[in-house]
Amino acid sequence: MPKPVTISYLLASAAVFFVLLFHLVPAVFAGLAVYVLTLKLSGHLPKNMNRVARQVALGVVVICVMTCLTGVGAAVWSFIGSSQGIGALLTTVVETLGTLRRTLPSSVADVLPTTIEGLRHQLAELLSEHVQKISVVGFDSLKVFAHVLLGMVIGGMAALHHFKEHHQLPPHTAALRSRLRALVIAFDKVVLAQVKISAINTACTAIYLLVILPLFGIHLPMTSLLVLLTFAVGMLPVVGNLVSNTFIVVISLGVSGGVGIASLIFLVLIHKAEYFMNAKIVGSEVQATAWELLSAMLLLESAFGVAGLVAAPVVYAWLKAEVKDQGVI
DSSP states (O other), rough: OHHHHHHHHHHHHHHHHHHTTTTHHHHHHHHHHHHHHHHHTTTTTTOOOOOHHHHHHHHHHHHHHHOOOOOOOHHHHHHHSSSSHHHHHHHHHHHHHHHHHHHHHHHHHHHSOOSHHHHHHHHHHHHHHHHOTTTOOTTTHHHHHHHHHHHHHHHHHHHHTTTTTSSSOOOOHHHHHHHHHHHHHHHHHHHHHHHHHHHHHHHHHHHHIIIIHHTTTTTOOTTHHHHHHOOOOOOOOTHHHHHHHHOOOHHHHHHHHHHHHHHHHHHHHHHHHHHHHHHIIHHHHHOOOOOHHHHHHHHHHHHTTTTHHHHHHHHHHHHHHHHTTTOOO
């Protein structure tokens, strides 16, 4: 009969496969976020609380975490859907490309989109045929929102269960809890590392767009949205930077060719710096180099689309930690 540890690995691998297959990554990540934040915040509760008071306090922590995450998500979604959101950004990009068409050779101009729909089509081809499955785009937004809410509820319930007194667990249950613990640690480390990288990248981009360019009398349109977009897509290692850089360079070209070239040079330097930051920060957190993460992202994106691309850093960090724990590497 297979050992409990072997069975737990098979079940965990199957769970990851079905989460990716059925596009449940937003729900799982939401649940993990609530779980991790609740555990971190609960560490600041007084140690001398009685059992009932502690359970009530933990419940309040869970509700606060869920409320904050929901509020942040709603605020971002509202901003994206506003008159100054993604739609306006796409309109600006299309207008800029329309201007560029008149100055570029016909062989190049014919490739550029002339409408927002055309731009969306080219962006979809660039990212993948499955770009519509990204939760932030949300053509199935109601369904995704319901999944995220359920994920947060499950994460909160799991966090409360974590603090209950556990007697000697059966071997299979103990093995499954070990797999979950390793996944939570991997998620915590990857997200923390990527938040650091994205924050540094966003700060540098904000300084360039909001300070350096205005000092020279240059004011790009929609800089606030570009900064927000830089942070949001920056949560995707390396790839996210390319997306935000493309928007910034195109809009800069709409001002002048010199500004476009300056933006390109600046962003290339930031991109190179991010590559080394990625290797250092992510490498120190999850013991993985940038090329390892990129390989995992390429493989899972090919198999599962954008869901695989988003989940790849966490899945790879989890698998590598498990393999190292078994002494294989």
